[in-house]
Amino acid sequence: MLFRDVIGQHEVKGHLVEMVQHNRLSHALLFLGKEGSGGLPMALAFANYISSLPNSSSPAGQSEAGPSMFGDEIEVKLPATSDEADAWMAKQSSFSKAAAMVHPDIHYSYPVITKKAGTPPLSVDYASEWREFIQQYPYGNIYDWLQFIGAENKQGNITAQECNDINRKLSLKSFESGYKIIVLWMPEYLGKEGNKLLKLIEEPPPDTIFILVAESESAILTTILSRCQLVKIPALQPEDIEASLITKARIEADKAKLIANASEGNYREALHQLQHADEDYYNLLREWLNAILRSGPIAQVKQIEEIARLGREAQKQFLRYFTHLLEQALRLEVSTGSMQERVLAAMSNGEQDFAVKLNKAMGLEQKEAIAEELNKAAYYIERNANAKILFHALTIKIFHIVKNGVVVSV
Secondary structure (H helix, E strand, C coil): CCHHHCCCCHHHHHHHHHHHHCCCCCCEEEEECCCCCCHHHHHHHHHHHHHCCCCCCCHHHHHHHCECCCCCECCCCCCCCHHHHHHHHHHCCCHHHHHCCCCCCEEEECCECCCCCCCCCCHHHHHHHHHHHHHHCCCCCHHHHHHHCCCCCCCCEECHHHHHHHHHHHHCCCCCCCCEEEEEECHHHECHHHHHHHHHHHCCCCCEEEEEEECCHHHCCHHHHCCCEEEECCCCCHHHHHHHHHHCCCCCHHHHHHHHHHCCCCHHHHHHHHHCCCCCHHHHHHHHHHHHHHHCHHHHHHHHHHHHCCCHHHHHHHHHHHHHHHHHHHHHHHCCHHHHHHHHHCCCHHHHHHHHHHHHHCCHHHHHHHHHHHHHHHHHHHCCCCHHHHHHHHHHHHHHHHCCCCCCCC
16 A cells, blocks of 8 residues: 555655655654544554665675675655655555555454354454455444454453463564554553563564554553654544545545535545435434324334334434434524635525525534433444334433423424
8 A cells, every 4th residue: 555545645645755764763652543534544554665665684784785896875765745755655665565554563452252163363363354454444443343253242352362472472583574464443442461471572683663543542542652653643534534435435526525524524425425325314214203203103102113114324314414414504503704704605505595495494502412312322233223213212311302492493
């Protein structure tokens, strides 16, 4: 993977390349970014770049930066930009291995389940699945990965045996690169067993690089967190998501803009919205809220059954769509002038009218309360909650949240 394969994040790319150029590369880095921001693709591109760097103690380094015919050391000029770094990587003989994720000096660790009864769960057992997953879903999350390997309701973990395997791999000499690199995805899944890595992270063998990729700083062991240099991966800009949807997903510019604005910097979310773009969430939501606020129990049951017939992912998408409209309604309420025009431009005509009516129907506290309930519902759907029971409960909660306000038809 090259830096150009990572969507947006131009400042982060520049920072990483500059870090190497000025010899400020830490032996332990933590790439911290929310789901869909590109932390994992960034880490993979950076690992590939590091593996291509010259090192005086390695055969690769000696050929690149060894003495000249006059006995003088040749000074290697390192790339100054991510574009130059991509060009640099492409010239290296080992790049094809790095790009195919089979480079002998780049190791990967990630949450897994037991593959064969009686054996400990190890990342290496899923190496081929991991390569296929990254190729298909580079912006996927832990749920996508566990479903990809058929975990179903099993909980993935990074176990003590995995930590021992990491220690073993990094104790070996490098084969082709000047560096040994471990990309550890989702360190949040390290329990107390993660303490087995502390000594290795704090005092690694020479030319060993740890790259941890996480979404939640608070879920990481503090002992590990304190030993890493933090690299923050911000949410993606809407224009970067829009451009990627147009070039990679080949969708119309207007549609790409709507999805990009609704995805809130999360490219995974944008792809899910694209996947369910043909779903008429707007009319479904309007009918459901009218049933809650006006029509009564019979209409509510009808709408709940219709929502329950959606697949689990579509139900989550439906809830996110409702949350998005609540947020847009709030932005519309507090913005003025050009800012309000930008908010309106991000919505269709029907959604604009919907947002106005939501603002008439409920205040800020009510919107926040409903958004919280929607997030809880999405959480329970991920854990296989019964859809009919869940949406019955959610219908009742929304009714009680709104009933003290001015209720109008939406």
